[in-house]
Amino acid sequence: SIALCYMTGILPIKKYNTELALNNFKEFTMLKPFFVAPYIGFTEEEVKPLCQKFDMPFSDIKSRYEGYEFKGVGSIYSPFSVVNALTDHEINNYWIDTSSPNDLKQYININVDGLKEDVINMSLGKRVPVRVGSFANDFVSLYNKGQVMTHSIHLGYLAYDAENKDAYVPNNEVKENLLNLLKIVIGI
Template identity: 45%
Template sequence: MGIYVNPGNNAFEISRYSDIYVDKSMLISKLNTLYKTEKRFLCVSRPRRFGKSMAANMLAAYYSRGCDSAGLFSGLAVQEEKSFQAHLNRHNVIRLDVQRFLRSESELSSFIPEIERKVIAELLREFPECEGLDMCNRLDDALEQIFYQTGKGFIFILDEWDCVFRMAKEQRDMQKRYLDFLRSLFKGAEYAELVYMTGILPIKKYGEHSAINIFDEYSMTDPRGLWEYFGFTEEEVEAECRKRGVDYGEMQKWYDGYLLGGRHIYNPKSVADALTWKEFQSYWTGTETYEALKVYIDRNYDGLKESVIEMLGGGRCRINARKFQNDMTTFTSKDDVMALLIHLGYLTYDKYTGEAFIPNMEIMQEFLDAVDGPGWDGVTAALNRSEEL
């Protein structure tokens, strides 16, 4: 068992035996159908607090041959699937949380070699019989050598894959170097049996084309067949409310409203906090949320403030989300900023009408906090009058 190569199941064990645990194990069944197929490359993007890391930990616990997870999956829905036993702890897994290698901007120049160094060190311990492996190898070369000498491939699970684009927003050379690293690692790689990559942003685009075009994208604007794994469903939240004697109607008002493929999804972290503390309020993270949201609104691209006012009044705004370049700096219109806010979880998107809107009271509160200041006096006064009426 290693940290990065064939990791253990401790992280998933913590989630599995928590007081509030909602079974999302059928995601595994979906991925098993993609194993060793042309569709085996997935990039699943969703906001913070929407269970990205929990899903990554579950997948590592299931596939990794570095642990025995039969007990953790006992009683979960996936246990009844035909493919369950065939893949349970049978695979070589490389599990990376990219953010762990990027704790500050000072590590931007060294984090890719550091990833390679640490993973190769564990590969050397895991495959001592392989000839020609040493710390001078590039990671893709080392994996290729292992595959051709042993016939064993790898399942890759990458969490926070996009943190480079969030930390190095203006550093295009750094972004390109990182994308080149991922492309060399996965494109044409026979050793890659399944790749599950998750983060907040979809893969960077240049014009209309993805920078790494081998991946299928599952996002807040187009979740495809994975919508129910992006958060808690209505049925799941209602069941948890009944179990704990919590008002489902109030829960719905505060945390429902995210539309994914026409279905309603709840923010898992906020629901879990409301169930735990029996209080309905915004559980987003204070000043970080306020400042991030305020920055984008105050830029006022192409009349963005007017659109925010409309949405604060319960309205919707038509946008073209397809033009968004999937980064945090390339904005040519308010549509691009609003598309980013959808991926960050501040807005939701109706795929069938092409409209963006504020999903619920929790996010409404964050917007109200962001516009409570100079330049918005008329807005807050009007909103206050509306609330009184």
């Protein structure tokens, strides 16, 4: 028998019914990272010395890639983007190469529950209330704005403030990519 298993991925495990084959299962997500929060990305304390080592201005890295925050941890930086910026010695859009925004584009187009306006507002720096409880990690069954936004939080397009229960665009890198997506979808 298996005593312990560690699995990693970007989305929570899909639960098909109450008789889940996986039981006694502890899940850590972008909504509830618990004690693994500092390991989701780089902390500010880790980024500062890396910037010095690679002779990159910390302020440039911070303004571009910082933005995910977890209680008790503070700022979390996108590790993929930070590593690429430091090794390339260039501030650029690296994160967008890790996924495709086509899912989000589809839901913005149909404007489910006013999602389009909320994405525009978040792209302009505002925070938007979100109900995360109904998300079942099913790409096919995203029926309301809360499910679409929760899905986007897990994918990293949005960040989540658990205390205030709102979503926001986490950093300038993601913001620029969302604005480009909005230009395509609605022609702004």
